[in-house]
Amino acid sequence: MSTTTPASTDVQTAAMAELRQIVGPSGWSTDADILAIHATDWTGARFASTPLLLKPASAHEVSQIVGTCRAAGLKIVPQGGNTSLAGGSVPTGDGIEIVVNLSRMNRVREIDTFNDTMTVDAGCILSSLQEEAERVSRLFPLRLASQGSCQIGGNIATNAGGTNVVRYGNTRDLVLGLEVVLPDGRILSGLRGLRKDNTGYDLKQLFIGSEGTLGIITGAVLKLFPRPTAIGTAICALPDLASALDVLSLCKEKTGGQVTAFELMPRQGLELVFKHFPAQRFPLAKLHDWQLLIEFSSSEDEAYQQERIEAVLSEAFENGWIVDAAIATSIDQSRAFWGLREGLAQADMMEGALVSGDVSVPLSAVPDFIEQCSAEVLALIPEGRVVAFGHLGDGNIHYGLLQPEKMTAAEFLVHEPSVKEVIYRHALSAGGSTSAEHGLGSLKNEAVKTYRGDVDHDLMVAIKAAIDPHWMFNPGKVLKRDNA
Amino acid sequence: MSTTTPASTDVQTAAMAELRQIVGPSGWSTDADILAIHATDWTGARFASTPLLLKPASAHEVSQIVGTCRAAGLKIVPQGGNTSLAGGSVPTGDGIEIVVNLSRMNRVREIDTFNDTMTVDAGCILSSLQEEAERVSRLFPLRLASQGSCQIGGNIATNAGGTNVVRYGNTRDLVLGLEVVLPDGRILSGLRGLRKDNTGYDLKQLFIGSEGTLGIITGAVLKLFPRPTAIGTAICALPDLASALDVLSLCKEKTGGQVTAFELMPRQGLELVFKHFPAQRFPLAKLHDWQLLIEFSSSEDEAYQQERIEAVLSEAFENGWIVDAAIATSIDQSRAFWGLREGLAQADMMEGALVSGDVSVPLSAVPDFIEQCSAEVLALIPEGRVVAFGHLGDGNIHYGLLQPEKMTAAEFLVHEPSVKEVIYRHALSAGGSTSAEHGLGSLKNEAVKTYRGDVDHDLMVAIKAAIDPHWMFNPGKVLKRDNA
Numbered sequence: 001m002s003t004t005t006p007a008s009t010d011v012q013t014a015a016m017a018e019l020r021q022i023v024g025p026s027g028w029s030t031d032a033d034i035l036a037i038h039a040t041d042w043t044g045a046r047f048a049s050t051p052l053l054l055k056p057a058s059a060h061e062v063s064q065i066v067g068t069c070r071a072a073g074l075k076i077v078p079q080g081g082n083t084s085l086a087g088g089s090v091p092t093g094d095g096i097e098i099v100v101n102l103s104r105m106n107r108v109r110e111i112d113t114f115n116d117t118m119t120v121d122a123g124c125i126l127s128s129l130q131e132e133a134e135r136v137s138r139l140f141p142l143r144l145a146s147q148g149s150c151q152i153g154g155n156i157a158t159n160a161g162g163t164n165v166v167r168y169g170n171t172r173d174l175v176l177g178l179e180v181v182l183p184d185g186r187i188l189s190g191l192r193g194l195r196k197d198n199t200g201y202d203l204k205q206l207f208i209g210s211e212g213t214l215g216i217i218t219g220a221v222l223k224l225f226p227r228p229t230a231i232g233t234a235i236c237a238l239p240d241l242a243s244a245l246d247v248l249s250l251c252k253e254k255t256g257g258q259v260t261a262f263e264l265m266p267r268q269g270l271e272l273v274f275k276h277f278p279a280q281r282f283p284l285a286k287l288h289d290w291q292l293l294i295e296f297s298s299s300e301d302e303a304y305q306q307e308r309i310e311a312v313l314s315e316a317f318e319n320g321w322i323v324d325a326a327i328a329t330s331i332d333q334s335r336a337f338w339g340l341r342e343g344l345a346q347a348d349m350m351e352g353a354l355v356s357g358d359v360s361v362p363l364s365a366v367p368d369f370i371e372q373c374s375a376e377v378l379a380l381i382p383e384g385r386v387v388a389f390g391h392l393g394d395g396n397i398h399y400g401l402l403q404p405e406k407m408t409a410a411e412f413l414v415h416e417p418s419v420k421e422v423i424y425r426h427a428l429s430a431g432g433s434t435s436a437e438h439g440l441g442s443l444k445n446e447a448v449k450t451y452r453g454d455v456d457h458d459l460m461v462a463i464k465a466a467i468d469p470h471w472m473f474n475p476g477k478v479l480k481r482d483n484a
Numbered sequence: 485m486s487t488t489t490p491a492s493t494d495v496q497t498a499a500m501a502e503l504r505q506i507v508g509p510s511g512w513s514t515d516a517d518i519l520a521i522h523a524t525d526w527t528g529a530r531f532a533s534t535p536l537l538l539k540p541a542s543a544h545e546v547s548q549i550v551g552t553c554r555a556a557g558l559k560i561v562p563q564g565g566n567t568s569l570a571g572g573s574v575p576t577g578d579g580i581e582i583v584v585n586l587s588r589m590n591r592v593r594e595i596d597t598f599n600d601t602m603t604v605d606a607g608c609i610l611s612s613l614q615e616e617a618e619r620v621s622r623l624f625p626l627r628l629a630s631q632g633s634c635q636i637g638g639n640i641a642t643n644a645g646g647t648n649v650v651r652y653g654n655t656r657d658l659v660l661g662l663e664v665v666l667p668d669g670r671i672l673s674g675l676r677g678l679r680k681d682n683t684g685y686d687l688k689q690l691f692i693g694s695e696g697t698l699g700i701i702t703g704a705v706l707k708l709f710p711r712p713t714a715i716g717t718a719i720c721a722l723p724d725l726a727s728a729l730d731v732l733s734l735c736k737e738k739t740g741g742q743v744t745a746f747e748l749m750p751r752q753g754l755e756l757v758f759k760h761f762p763a764q765r766f767p768l769a770k771l772h773d774w775q776l777l778i779e780f781s782s783s784e785d786e787a788y789q790q791e792r793i794e795a796v797l798s799e800a801f802e803n804g805w806i807v808d809a810a811i812a813t814s815i816d817q818s819r820a821f822w823g824l825r826e827g828l829a830q831a832d833m834m835e836g837a838l839v840s841g842d843v844s845v846p847l848s849a850v851p852d853f854i855e856q857c858s859a860e861v862l863a864l865i866p867e868g869r870v871v872a873f874g875h876l877g878d879g880n881i882h883y884g885l886l887q888p889e890k891m892t893a894a895e896f897l898v899h900e901p902s903v904k905e906v907i908y909r910h911a912l913s914a915g916g917s918t919s920a921e922h923g924l925g926s927l928k929n930e931a932v933k934t935y936r937g938d939v940d941h942d943l944m945v946a947i948k949a950a951i952d953p954h955w956m957f958n959p960g961k962v963l964k965r966d967n968a
Binding site for chain 2 (some may be wrong): 018051055097112113114115116117137143159161165167169170172173175182187188189192193194195196197199200201203205206208209210214225226227228229245248249252253254255256258294297298299300304308360361362363364365391394396397428431432433434435436437438441442444447448451452455456459460463465466467478479
């Protein structure tokens with residue numbers, strides 16, 4: 001892939017000097033090594049270079065940056081923790097792209113425990129916000145693998161999901177207000193912490209999940225929740241995959257929706273965990289084809305909660321929906337249960353090359369999706385190993401195919417496009433999504449046209465053109481301008 | 485106000501014949517009495533007339549209607565149950581406006597209890613959907629006064645709130661997918677029931693709360709929730725208004741967010757309830773300046789829940805945050821508690837003319853807002869009677885001023901604009917909203933420009949112009965074209 005930058009005009013060179021002045025001496029870099037880091041995403045992918053990294057310290061500076069870039073025909077790549085898995089936060093080679101990194105805007109502006117809100121800069125690291133909430137006896141429930149380095153602005157721009165969606169929803173559900181710098185340089189000041197507000201179009205919704213293509217998020221008002229005091233974790237073995245749905249319904253019904261995680265763990269995946277992490281222990285007598293990891297959380301007293309979990313699992317057992325179960329009796333044991341779940345992705349990576357799709361389907365369609373998709377990918381690569389695990393509670397299955405033991409990675413990866421085509425086709429025909437969590441970025445910017453269809457595509461392009469007529473913000477992401 | 489319709493051209497007359505054909509004999513009316521009903525909203529306001537009422541039976545028919553209207557330069561007023569309180573669902577006199585009423589599209593298309601979703605036509609009556617959910621042991625939590633006649637399409641178009649927002653959010657939070665007919669006549673087919681989907685802009689968000697100005701909603705996928713089995717209701721007396729916030733925080737913390745309603749009831753309001761409904765009984769020894777009605781719901785066993793409510797109220801009492809409390813011990817008693825709350829609005833209306841604002845503020849700002857706003861409105865009308873009650877749990881206070889006993893309604897209503905100005909100004913300076921629940925409709929279509937400011941206004945106009953360039957859908961609502 002090209003990593004060259006188009007030559008800049010005199011006007012653009014002058015503009016870049018102006019940009020450096022806007023952010024001051026500690027707010028920019030042209031150091032080649034630093035620029036390379038900020039032009040390379042989490043997956044190591046690099047598509048193009050940037051001549052200038054800016055780290056503004058305020059929404060006002062971002063606004064000035066946008067004005068200068070606009071006048072000079074420069075493009076802007078908004079960047080948070082740069083943990084995109086879809087090439088969403090790095091230059092792609094469409095014009096001269098200035099990276100505007102929000103990391104210096106990392107202040108918690110206000111915490112209001114009566115309103116249960118937290119007003120924060122976009123550059124705050126997710127884990128630091130979890131800690132801030134904890135400090136005032138509240139929960140900020142967004143939880144994801146990259147939480148130690150991703151920034152809340154990026155989480156909002158990509159509508160991040162994670163492990164607690166079954167209970168608390170995606171990032172979109174956690175945002176009450178946004179401050180956004182628009183492509184015309186004006187600041188949309190929407191940092192309202194209101195639970196009810198129907199004064200015209202809900203503009204913040206446009207920017208949530210738009211991956212920086214419509215505006216640069218500089219601040220947000222986030223919802224806080226009561227911090228659960230009792231957390232219960234169980235591992236259950238299923239007689240078959242379809243029973244998982246009955247177990248979930250029962251758990252939700254009997255606990256009033258206190259299910260905070262509902263994760264699927266397959267035999268094949270766990271066998272790889274035990275192979276690569278031999279210290280891991282399995283709490284049931286034997287491995288079954290399908291296991292669930294279930295977490296409940298509440299403010300009930302622990303004994304009462306434990307009794308309820310036992311009662312619901314007993315009922316599931318009597319109904320024949322589970323065949324074995326273990327409930328964690330200590331925090332250490334709960335961590336060990338989660339260690340199995342977290343080991344699944346790592347063990348896959350250690351085992352070899354993986355072709356996977358970030359798909360979701362309606363929950364009721366999960367068993368058929370896995371069965372039918374597996375039949376077709378295994379017809380394609382008979383000795384491939386299906387790995388299907390993850391957030392069953394919200395229909396978000398990490399579905400992939402691991403390289404056959406008898407193939408090299410390179411031999412296997414030749415089939416990547418055809419395997420992905422099968423995965424996406426089955427997800428779509430089940431009424432699902434071809435990008436459940438990671439967004440489209442630059443790697444999937446054909447997806448809207450291919451999978452969502454012309455009506456969706458044309459409407460998205462109309463919105464993009466109305467708000468960012470010069471396609472200045474995050475070029476090459478979400479939509480392909482060539483298609484517009 | 486004018487109730488005349490501009491004369492139609494020959495092209496338009498021909499188009500109206502075509503429209504009647506699209507919907508067939510049982511799908512239209514030109515009967516003057518029927519047209520008058522559909523041109524008059526819930527408040528009795530009537531601004532203009534319509535020459536034709538259409539009741540399409542499918543999204544396809546709606547699409548054809550839009551195509552015909554577009555070609556002939558006719559405007560469309562989408563209409564559900566016509567229960568708008570803001571002049572949002574009736575013609576306003578901007579061109580020739582055809583009312584497209586969705587009531588014939590009233591089918592539940594699918595219920596998926598594993599996915600916890602319900603796919604419905606836009607014309608389904610809200611209460612019928614509550615019953616459908618109940619039938620499959622689920623909860624559809626949207627609850628509002630007009631639920632027996634309002635339609636879900638209208639609820640979605642106005643992002644309706646109601647009494648359960650503190651627990652379940654507004655209508656926006658209850659929608660997973662939408663089917664929408666666009667101003668170009670195409671159908672946006674987004675009836676996906678997915679909990680995670682990040683394939684480009686979340687287009688449905690544009691239409692939720694846009695009051696029919698961007699698209700005609702014809703179908704929706706709605707979220708279902710576990711049905712609570714234990715419901716506890718309490719009335720508490722407060723030492724002062726500020727303590728209400730402490731009580732709410734404590735209730736949320738100690739029950740893990742199981743507060744489903746948190747309503748404020750003032751002395752003055754309850755005195756009017758007892759005056760106009762003498763059969764009503766008050767469960768505490770005496771009336772205090774401020775009372776709370778609190779409802780908890782869960783799937784716990786009833787005895788356990790009752791103990792928890794007693795424990796949390798005891799703690800509030802020990803902390804000096806409440807001075808008296810009664811917990812309902814039967815469903816009848818719970819209904820009686822709610823009767824007091826529901827009587828507040830009715831008693832106000834029976835007592836005389838009321839000038840009120842549909843405002844919300846951050847919860848932490850509620851006490852100061854009420855105090856400061858009251859000082860100023862009472863300086864204006866010294867013998868006016870402040871009524872401030874309602875959904876404190878989401879900062880949505882029904883704040884109004886009741887006519888002084890010594891004034892006639894007419895004398896009092898002369899002051900309506902200045903009283904409203906005070907209410908809105910105080911709501912805004914507290915970081916609040918001038919339309920919490922009812923939307924802008926045609927009565928508040930200056931509000932975006934006046935209260936939200938130019939950046940918000942211009943962005944809304946850009947979106948409107950991009951999606952509905954001829955301002956064909958629901959003219960005169962949300963935005964004033966003259967301002968654009």
